[in-house]
Amino acid sequence: MVYDVLIVGAGCTGVMTARLLSTMNCTVAVAEAKCDVAMGATCANSAIVHAGYDAKPGTLKAKLNVRGNALMKELCRQLDVEINECGSHVVGFGDEDLAHLKTLYDRGVANGVPDMRIIGQEELRRMEPNISPEATCSLWAPSAAITCPYGITIAAAENAATNGVDFYFNFKVTGASMAGDIHYISNGDETIAARYVVNCAGVHSAEVAEILGEHDFPINIIPRRGEYIVMDKICGDMANSTLFVCPSERGKGILVSPTVHGNLLIGPNAYPIEDADDKSTTAEGLEEITAGALRLMPSVNTRNAITSFSGVRPTPNIYDFYLKNSDQVKGVVHAVGVESPGFAASPAVAEYLVSLLQDAGLELTEKENYIPTRRHDGNHKQFNRMTDEERVAACKANPAYGKIICRCETVTEGDIIDAITAPIPANTIDMLKKRLRAGMGRCQGGFCSPRVAALIAEHSGKSLTTVTKCGGGSWLVSGRTGCED
Numbered sequence: 001m002v003y004d005v006l007i008v009g010a011g012c013t014g015v016m017t018a019r020l021l022s023t024m025n026c027t028v029a030v031a032e033a034k035c036d037v038a039m040g041a042t043c044a045n046s047a048i049v050h051a052g053y054d055a056k057p058g059t060l061k062a063k064l065n066v067r068g069n070a071l072m073k074e075l076c077r078q079l080d081v082e083i084n085e086c087g088s089h090v091v092g093f094g095d096e097d098l099a100h101l102k103t104l105y106d107r108g109v110a111n112g113v114p115d116m117r118i119i120g121q122e123e124l125r126r127m128e129p130n131i132s133p134e135a136t137c138s139l140w141a142p143s144a145a146i147t148c149p150y151g152i153t154i155a156a157a158e159n160a161a162t163n164g165v166d167f168y169f170n171f172k173v174t175g176a177s178m179a180g181d182i183h184y185i186s187n188g189d190e191t192i193a194a195r196y197v198v199n200c201a202g203v204h205s206a207e208v209a210e211i212l213g214e215h216d217f218p219i220n221i222i223p224r225r226g227e228y229i230v231m232d233k234i235c236g237d238m239a240n241s242t243l244f245v246c247p248s249e250r251g252k253g254i255l256v257s258p259t260v261h262g263n264l265l266i267g268p269n270a271y272p273i274e275d276a277d278d279k280s281t282t283a284e285g286l287e288e289i290t291a292g293a294l295r296l297m298p299s300v301n302t303r304n305a306i307t308s309f310s311g312v313r314p315t316p317n318i319y320d321f322y323l324k325n326s327d328q329v330k331g332v333v334h335a336v337g338v339e340s341p342g343f344a345a346s347p348a349v350a351e352y353l354v355s356l357l358q359d360a361g362l363e364l365t366e367k368e369n370y371i372p373t374r375r376h377d378g379n380h381k382q383f384n385r386m387t388d389e390e391r392v393a394a395c396k397a398n399p400a401y402g403k404i405i406c407r408c409e410t411v412t413e414g415d416i417i418d419a420i421t422a423p424i425p426a427n428t429i430d431m432l433k434k435r436l437r438a439g440m441g442r443c444q445g446g447f448c449s450p451r452v453a454a455l456i457a458e459h460s461g462k463s464l465t466t467v468t469k470c471g472g473g474s475w476l477v478s479g480r481t482g483c484e485d
């Protein structure tokens, strides 16, 4: 089969583009190097649907952030993904910062950000009682929001799969050739044929551009890692909205933010790294973000930390996103250097990429039978989001909903079986963790992981020894140690 469009990379950029194309009459495939969607920067970021005052007016970043903010809220509602329209503050400490806030305010006005205000200390303290007494002012942007970046990306991917998009996982693009107008994209073993190719490979997008046939590609990617600490839910109400400091040339600085799941998030720092896939955390890095968080909120106590993680930014050698049709290789569209606010902007980036495909000659018409939900039978609601009445009905219909597997996050056997049998089947421990939060609570999977692994084996017809944490060779058990009964 020759697809109309092949998208390389299943982060938010690739998945939002695939989902948008799935609303139209065309055939679409997504090739992803890893075993799931949202395995790159989309999985590990601050989860902020930025309001849009950061980027310089007139840039793609500015335009697509503001539109993406509105579209993201709409999409979360459509696919029933949690979104908290909590707003954000850029917190100032003194007159120099106040001048900076005014610059950001003017940018926001130019970019079309609604309802921003610069507020004084008293109002800031009323809105955020735990803010540092040293904080004197803030830029309040009520249109900023928080959501779950991998949650909405998984939901969008399921919606795309429900509408006919084919996902090829564990398909790392390593080679490409053309015959006539058809691209043959290969992972060394298999080949996918397509008329158009969209490069959404995140931190590897400049390498993929070369693989697709670009010579002297003008964009370099500098991988820049950011580390985070996740605090227990007992800290979840310490901040009512996202709290930034004034940005510097190193980025938006260390923030304190609630999460949609009720935790408190602190981080990130920003350091260039050699290995673009190195997602480790460091003792010094975690100390640095703790100090940054304490500056904003002195009552943050890292004894309540439950885990840490890091994400890698695909920082380009230009200021803006590089979203362009290739002028060297026919039918190739690049989404390169999509760093922050790339998540917030992603539904709008998708619109832009689809318009580039149309400029390149792809003809699109609206699909009459498009299904707007994650699955043919609707948006499955997880047990921990059901009302009491819905829980009773769910348990009556299927007793598996009455069996709690992850006690920290109230994830049931019924939820796990649903995810294993979803349009994109979840068949690793981390896939279930990302979809359901099994293992994301205070015990970090200490109790539920063995039971989750057993359910994966039982319901996906695998042997327990083949179940992995996150694909590849990340097996959990090698066999029995005791006597067989």
Ligand SMILES: Cc1cc2nc3c(=O)[nH]c(=O)nc-3n(C[C@H](O)[C@H](O)[C@H](O)COP(=O)(O)OP(=O)(O)OC[C@H]3O[C@@H](n4cnc5c(N)ncnc54)[C@H](O)[C@@H]3O)c2cc1C
Pocket (backbone or CB within 6 Å): 008, 009, 010, 011, 012, 013, 014, 031, 032, 033, 034, 037, 038, 039, 040, 041, 042, 043, 044, 045, 046, 047, 048, 049, 050, 171, 172, 173, 174, 200, 201, 202, 203, 204, 205, 208, 225, 226, 227, 268, 310, 311, 312, 313, 314, 338, 339, 340, 341, 342, 343, 344, 345
């Ligand atoms: C620390 C940090 C904080 C951030 N905070 C925010 C925020 O709060 N708000 C916001 O809007 N943005 C934020 N961002 C930016 C945002 O996360 C990114 O802009 C966005 O996730 C980019 O998505 P993507 O799909 O382009 O890339 P990715 O999510 O990285 O996806 C690229 C995919 O391509 C795949 N791939 C790579 N090479 C190949 C290949 N050869 N073959 C097949 N597949 C391949 C990868 O496996 C990966 O899954 C942050 C980023 C970081 C790192």
